[in-house]
Amino acid sequence: xxxxxxxxxxxxxxxxxxxxxxxxxxxxxxxxxxxxxxxxxxxxxxxxxxxxxxxxxxxxxxxxxxxxxxxxxxxxxxxxxxxxxxxxxxxxxxxxxxxxxxxxxxxxxxxxxxxxxxxxxxxxxxxxxxxxxxxxxxxxxxxxxxxxxxxxxxxxxxxxxxxxxxxxxxxxxxxxxxxxxxxxxxxxxxxxxxxxxxxxxxxxxxxxxxxxxxxxxxxxxxxxxxxxxxxxxxxxxxxxxxxxxxxxxxxxxxxxxxxxxxxxxxxxxxxxxxxxxxxxxxxxxxxxxxxxxxxxxxxxxxxxxxxxxxxxxxxxxxxxxxxxxxxxxxxxxxxxxxxxxxxxxxxxxxxxxxxxxxxxxxxxxxxxxxxxxxxxxxxxxxxxxxxxxxxxxxxxxxxxxxxxxxxxxxxxxxxxxxxxxxxxxxxxxxxxxxxxxxxxxxxxxxxxxxxxxxxxxxxxxxxxxxxxxxxxxxxxxxxxxxxxxxxxxxxxxxxxxxxxxxxxxxxxxxxxxxxxxxxxxxxxxxxxxxxxxxxxxxxxxxxxxxxxxxxxxxxxxxxxxxxxxxxxxxxxxxxx
Amino acid sequence: xxxxxxxxxxxxxxxxxxxxxxxxxxxxxxxxxxxxxxxxxxxxxxxxxxxxxxxxxxxxxxxxxxxxxxxxxxxxxxxxxxxxxxxxxxxxxxxxxxxxxxxxxxxxxxxxxxxxxxxxxxxxxxxxxxxxxxxxxxxxxxxxxxxxxxxxxxxxxxxxxxxxxxxxxxxxxxxxxxxxxxxxxxxxxxxxxxxxxxxxxxxxxxxxxxxxxxxxxxxxxxxxxxxxxxxxxxxxxxxxxxxxxxxxxxxxxxxxxxxxxxxxxxxxxxxxxxxxxxxxxxxxxxxxxxxxxxxxxxxxxxxxxxxxxxxxxxxxxxxxxxxxxxxxxxxxxxxxxxxxxxxxxxxxxxxxxxxxxxxxxxxxxxxxxxxxxxxxxxxxxxxxxx
Ligand SMILES: Nc1ncnc2c1ncn2[C@@H]1O[C@H](COP(=O)(O)OP(=O)(O)OP(=O)(O)O)[C@@H](O)[C@H]1O
Ligand SMILES: [Mg+2]
Numbered sequence: 001x002x003x004x005x006x007x008x009x010x011x012x013x014x015x016x017x018x019x020x021x022x023x024x025x026x027x028x029x030x031x032x033x034x035x036x037x038x039x040x041x042x043x044x045x046x047x048x049x050x051x052x053x054x055x056x057x058x059x060x061x062x063x064x065x066x067x068x069x070x071x072x073x074x075x076x077x078x079x080x081x082x083x084x085x086x087x088x089x090x091x092x093x094x095x096x097x098x099x100x101x102x103x104x105x106x107x108x109x110x111x112x113x114x115x116x117x118x119x120x121x122x123x124x125x126x127x128x129x130x131x132x133x134x135x136x137x138x139x140x141x142x143x144x145x146x147x148x149x150x151x152x153x154x155x156x157x158x159x160x161x162x163x164x165x166x167x168x169x170x171x172x173x174x175x176x177x178x179x180x181x182x183x184x185x186x187x188x189x190x191x192x193x194x195x196x197x198x199x200x201x202x203x204x205x206x207x208x209x210x211x212x213x214x215x216x217x218x219x220x221x222x223x224x225x226x227x228x229x230x231x232x233x234x235x236x237x238x239x240x241x242x243x244x245x246x247x248x249x250x251x252x253x254x255x256x257x258x259x260x261x262x263x264x265x266x267x268x269x270x271x272x273x274x275x276x277x278x279x280x281x282x283x284x285x286x287x288x289x290x291x292x293x294x295x296x297x298x299x300x301x302x303x304x305x306x307x308x309x310x311x312x313x314x315x316x317x318x319x320x321x322x323x324x325x326x327x328x329x330x331x332x333x334x335x336x337x338x339x340x341x342x343x344x345x346x347x348x349x350x351x352x353x354x355x356x357x358x359x360x361x362x363x364x365x366x367x368x369x370x371x372x373x374x375x376x377x378x379x380x381x382x383x384x385x386x387x388x389x390x391x392x393x394x395x396x397x398x399x400x401x402x403x404x405x406x407x408x409x410x411x412x413x414x415x416x417x418x419x420x421x422x423x424x425x426x427x428x429x430x431x432x433x434x435x436x437x438x439x440x441x442x443x444x445x446x447x448x449x450x451x452x453x454x455x456x457x458x459x460x461x462x463x464x465x466x467x468x469x470x471x472x473x474x475x476x477x478x479x480x481x482x483x484x485x486x487x488x489x490x491x492x493x494x495x496x497x498x499x500x501x502x503x504x505x506x507x508x509x510x511x512x513x514x515x516x517x518x519x520x521x522x523x524x525x526x527x528x529x530x531x532x533x534x535x536x537x538x539x540x541x542x543x544x545x546x547x548x549x550x551x552x553x554x555x556x557x558x559x560x561x562x563x564x565x566x567x568x569x570x571x572x573x574x575x576x
Numbered sequence: 577x578x579x580x581x582x583x584x585x586x587x588x589x590x591x592x593x594x595x596x597x598x599x600x601x602x603x604x605x606x607x608x609x610x611x612x613x614x615x616x617x618x619x620x621x622x623x624x625x626x627x628x629x630x631x632x633x634x635x636x637x638x639x640x641x642x643x644x645x646x647x648x649x650x651x652x653x654x655x656x657x658x659x660x661x662x663x664x665x666x667x668x669x670x671x672x673x674x675x676x677x678x679x680x681x682x683x684x685x686x687x688x689x690x691x692x693x694x695x696x697x698x699x700x701x702x703x704x705x706x707x708x709x710x711x712x713x714x715x716x717x718x719x720x721x722x723x724x725x726x727x728x729x730x731x732x733x734x735x736x737x738x739x740x741x742x743x744x745x746x747x748x749x750x751x752x753x754x755x756x757x758x759x760x761x762x763x764x765x766x767x768x769x770x771x772x773x774x775x776x777x778x779x780x781x782x783x784x785x786x787x788x789x790x791x792x793x794x795x796x797x798x799x800x801x802x803x804x805x806x807x808x809x810x811x812x813x814x815x816x817x818x819x820x821x822x823x824x825x826x827x828x829x830x831x832x833x834x835x836x837x838x839x840x841x842x843x844x845x846x847x848x849x850x851x852x853x854x855x856x857x858x859x860x861x862x863x864x865x866x867x868x869x870x871x872x873x874x875x876x877x878x879x880x881x882x883x884x885x886x887x888x889x890x891x892x893x894x895x896x897x898x899x900x901x902x903x904x905x906x907x908x909x910x911x912x913x914x915x916x917x918x919x920x921x922x923x924x925x926x927x928x929x930x931x932x933x934x935x936x937x938x939x940x941x942x943x944x945x946x947x948x949x950x951x952x953x954x955x956x957x958x959x960x961x962x
Contacts, residue, residue, distance in 0.1 A: 014664060015663055015664070015666075015676055015677060018677050020681060020682070022679075022681065023679070465691055467689045467691060470693070471689070471693045472706075473679070473680035474658065474680055474686060474687045474755070475686075475757070475758060476681045476682075476707065476710065476758075477706065477707060481710060485695075485706075486698070489697045571738075572696035572697055572739075572740055
């Protein structure tokens with residue numbers, strides 16, 4: 001024992017542990033992660049906002065773009081149109097999804113696994129492909145409109161306009177609401193229902209006083225998510241909107257049609273504000289929820305009720321039927337030789353030689369882009385979530401990281417894409433070299449879908465014993481070794497899940513990349529738009545079919561390929 | 577906190593000064609330097625004071641238990657000892673070195689958590705070898721050490737199993753082996769047995785102490801189970817609300833509790849409210865008791881305390897004592913195997929009921945039944961006042 005150390009006075013000041021090389025690595029990575037989010041999310045928004053204060057010649061005009069927008073009825077009406085579409089679609093989709101998920105979680109209806117899978121089918125169909133399917137069903141020469149070409153009574157729903165957009169958006173956002181509501185409904189505690197039964201509460205009263213309050217937060221969340229998606233979607237109104245203008249199509253027309261980037265930026269702000277608003281409100285409401293989920297709940301075993309089960313079966317069949325019909329119509333349209341004159345089937349439209357859009361070149365580009373996005377996105381998101389969830393120290397920086405990681409959810413794809421154009425296409429930006437490359441497309445996609453992936457990774461990491469890092473430290477094993485040897489293997493199913501999510505969404509997305517893709521990198525989803533613009537709807541349906549089948553194929557391969565892996569992991573994570 | 581007299585709030589060192597030395601520090605250790613010294617440690621979370629003025633010496637090879645109710649700061653103290661948490665002020669000395677500012681990686685300890693924190697994707701062997709492999713030890717040496725450790729904790733031949741394939745008790749042993757793998761100078765255990773069922777817990781209690789004795793490793797264990805602490809530890813540190821209430825051997829803490837909190841927390845204690853009326857006398861209601869010498873002043877409000885097994889039942893035929901004796905009615909009889917636990921309602925205006933334990937032999941003589949009246953005697957030397 002050294003005398004000096006023993007005699008040294010006990011310091012009365014705050015004790016600060018010395019910083020180790022590990023701490024420096026952690027800090028360095030956190031700083032890098034923050035920088036990445038600033039470059040990917042925050043910095044690009046700035047030049048876009050600024051641009052809305054300039055005219056097309058680059059001179060400062062203050063608020064005059066906004067004034068012009070508000071005073072041009074043909075423009076400003078689309079603001080209200082967008083709201084109308086978004087609100088109506090949200091109400092319809094969330095109501096349908098609520099009943100559908102109730103049937104899945106709370107009834108003894110037969111065929112639940114199939115309804116679950118088929119209800120999620122629209123996830124794999126780009127909204128623009130849904131719109132094309134709708135044209136073949138409800139358009140001028142559509143199957144329904146013409147009553148199957150005279151064989152049945154005709155029914156014209158006036159597809160082009162608000163009706164078509166709402167129908168398309170409902171199909172598009174339905175699975176999103178379904179995921180959220182199914183989760184919320186399956187989290188409820190069976191004991192509440194047993195208590196209600198013991199007190200002889202009527203089923204209706206039970207539904208209103210127990211079921212609805214318990215899914216309140218899920219319901220609110222589903223509404224905001226659907227609202228944002230429907231409010232900002234571009235694919236559906238582009239194809240079936242007719243002359244019913246919405247903000248998203250206006251931006252496209254200003255930027256692509258008239259090359260008026262300033263007005264594009266101005267309208268983007270109008271698109272951005274309600275989304276950010278919805279996002280913030282949802283965050284504030286969801287924050288109150290945490291206290292509710294801690295209780296140890298008993299899972300509910302639905303009892304059979306022939307009447308209810310029958311009604312629910314009919315309802316779910318109707319929804320799934322509509323989804324399947326739209327899906328089948330897209331495939332049929334791609335195979336029919338000349339709609340509606342020659343119904344012979346063949347692969348003629350799959351030969352993209354004589355149409356715009358880039359054909360198979362575009363298809364392969366999309367696959368490559370999606371693979372890169374899935375690979376890099378998964379790595380970046382997971383490391384980001386790890387640093388936020390499991391990092392030590394620098395609490396404020398981790399909170400900032402968390403916040404920035406949730407922001408992309410509030411950014412419409414079109415706005416993000418346009419912001420990237422303004423930011424990266426600036427010669428004075430050191431990252432200017434990325435502009436017009438596959439790299440920027442990948443980055444844009446990673447950021448566009450960042451939030452959902454980040455939250456998935458966070459949730460997964462939260463389930464891992466928080467003492468792993470402490471135990472490693474006690475054995476002097478640095479955190480990055482344990483990350484690699486323990487955390488990553490345990491999270492493999494989640495990593496794959498995130499990868500698939502990135503792949504599928506990147507395959508079908510249009511909005512974020514439509515302003516960003518260079519001419520030498522045509523992309524499949526964009527090709528659908530270009531073919532549709534050129535009137536080549538059948539090849540557009542063919543390309544849609546390819547995209548859908550690819551996404552579903554990847555999902556199926558994943559499902560079968562990782563069966564053993566998932567089972568093993570389940571055993572690992574099971575607490576004895 | 578208001579019911580705890582001022583006296584017990586001072587640091588443990590002072591609390592124990594009126595006790596014979598051999599009861600607070602084991603005799604054989606009095607000449608050695610402590611291996612672990614906790615000096616004036618405080619911990620504050622925001623406004624909340626989790627630990628205050630903690631002084632504690634742990635001697636080489638000693639097994640010390642931190643015992644206290646939930647939320648009293650045991651885990652916090654343990655985490656400060658190993659650097660997983662940093663104290664707001666104060667000093668930690670380990671092996672004569674000030675380690676206050678060292679991160680856990682730079683300290684010398686092994687730890688077992690309540691959840692065991694075994695890596696589920698690694699086998700028992702791989703878990704145990706985890707730290708050895710990181711230290712780049714030769715393969716053969718690692719293999720030998722792992723075999724040795726598996727044997728030490730009684731898991732020969734189970735090294736290839738994954739944690740999910742093992743019982744709770746086996747997982748617990750793997751965690752212990754892993755904590756011991758790098759031959760640390762200090763072993764820390766945070767409620768290592770609380771996740772197990774009673775049978776396994778009793779068995780492992782003995783095994784952990786056996787391993788600890790065999791290796792002679794200085795050990796600090798956290799528990800909120802008093803019987804665990806009394807059975808396993810050389811010395812017990814009783815904590816309450818962030819301060820140390822008393823330190824001592826199991827026996828001294830049971831025999832000489834320094835505060836009503838300790839008296840009540842360790843074992844069962846009867847309390848009667850009263851007033852000191854003379855140097856060695858207390859009046860509780862209309863009863864007067866002779867009590868041992870104490871530091872309370874006359875007219876001060878005080879509590880008389882006596883353990884259930886120290887109260888004697890006075891048989892009619894031998895009833896020649898009148899002092900310290902009172903009559904009470906049997907309210908409830910509980911048969912606990914070798915003893916009967918009686919709940920008695922004293923006559924007079926004492927409101928508290930009393931718990932008395934008598935052995936089966938005595939019970940048979942008394943021919944017990946409810947509402948029966950008994951005379952009971954409080955031996956003055958067994959009575960405490962606070
Ligand atoms: N990181 C923290 N932030 C704020 N308060 C904390 C933190 N960690 C612990 N505390 C508080 O400090 C007190 C002591 O906690 P500690 O975990 O040490 O208790 P414990 O004695 O181990 O209890 P238990 O027997 O329940 O494990 C508790 O009131 C707890 O709420
Ligand atoms: Mg604890």
